[in-house]
Amino acid sequence: MATMKQVAEKAGVSTTTVSHVINNTRVVSEDARERVLSVIQELRYIPSAVARSLKNDRTHTIGMMIPNNSNPYFAELIQGIEDASFELGYNIILCNSYDDPKKQAAYIRVLMEKRIDGLILVSSGSDEDLNMLLANEVIPKVLVDREVTGVAADLIEADHVQGAYEATRYLISLGHKRIACVAGPDTLLPSGGRVAGYQRALKEAGITVCDDFIVHSDFTSEGGFNAFQKLLTLDSKPTAIFASNDLMAIGGICAANQAGVKIPQDLSVIGYDDIALASFSTPPLTTIAQPKYQIGQLTAKTLVERISNPDSQVRRTMLTPELVIRQSTSRPAGIK
Incomplete structure (x- = not known):
């Protein structure tokens, strides 16, 4: 790999001049600039991001931490973040x-060592070590979907309570009264x-909230397969x-099919x-559609704004999810 010294020698200039051309930090004669750029292209010289960051105090790199990249939700969220970041001149390191x-x-410590300019975090849950790390670290950060205790940071999320409320209210409108909830981990x-949104819709409709009908997984x-299996073995x-x-x-739905339960007839x-x-x-x-791509784009833009204005007021932005009706829901058997 070519070095800055080799570029300077071949272009007939000093390494300082090469640095000024790359970083645009001082006026360089047009002749010298053209020679340096020509040699950079010829030797395929790639400037060190770390070295440049030491001079400019910026790497134009954003670190992003997600809980599980096997979940398609995060893949679609990342696409919005990457697209907006690229347009704004930033690269992403994904963990x-x-x-x-733990x-x-x-991983967040590793990202800090890489001298990232900002951090996007979708938390995997609360941990004392994480909370202290983020609370003490002054790096610009944006939280997505999930707050972290004791950490003051911009937060971008969709309205989880309202989304669940709309989902449950729709089932009630179809005539269902025995409605269960397969919930995620109770630590998130x-x-x-x-x-909370599920319970609110039931209470408004005068339907008793049954503890047996709420299963965390x-x-x-x-997780869904196991939770449905449990619900389908209940007497009621x-x-x-x-x-x-x-x-x-x-x-x-796979668990229901194995149990001979038809969707949506049964x-x-x-x-x-x-x-x-x-x-x-x-x-x-x-399903309830989250504006995933929009959340991703807004997250990247918010973080870049935070990097430019680190002392501006912390913001919380909440987007609205929407009900998408397909074929997995219908009126209960016996109700026309």
């Missing part, structure tokens, strides 16, 4: 914690918000299930997120 708060804290704020297809089975994400709903199912796979499940999944 995956696999839902482990691994999350370790989105899980709590979606349970992982935000995975396997639900006629509808609100699943807290689409992967859970799709895994749950059991209505509604998911959350509207991942691309939702419209290709069997049957196509009714």
